[in-house]
Amino acid sequence: MSLPAEELLDWAMKLPESERRALALRLLESVGDESPEEVERAWVEEARRRLDDVRAGRSQPVPWEEAARRIFARG
Structure with missing residues (x-):
């Protein structure tokens, strides 16, 4: 993973679980x-x-x- 992606992941991991789930679903929808x-x-x-x-x-x-x-x- 690129440095910007690693930094984004670190930031995202600090979100509440509900927001991480919503973000994960949106990301999955965008790639396949x-x-x-x-x-x-x-x-x-x-x-x-x-x-x-x-x-x-x-x-x-x-x-x-x-x-x-x-x-x-x-x-």
Whole structure:
């Protein structure tokens, strides 16, 4: 992601959840022809793939505290 996009993401992450959801939906609508159902189906497939990876030992889950530290250390 470009620096302006990273800065925008940092700013957006400080918004209340309801505003982040609305923003995310507007952004999704701007980049594809997929219906909301198709987008949801893709997210469900991704979640299942990730769960399969964890169960098979191909990836390790990270506690939220560690994930948050990593995410917010980028800024």
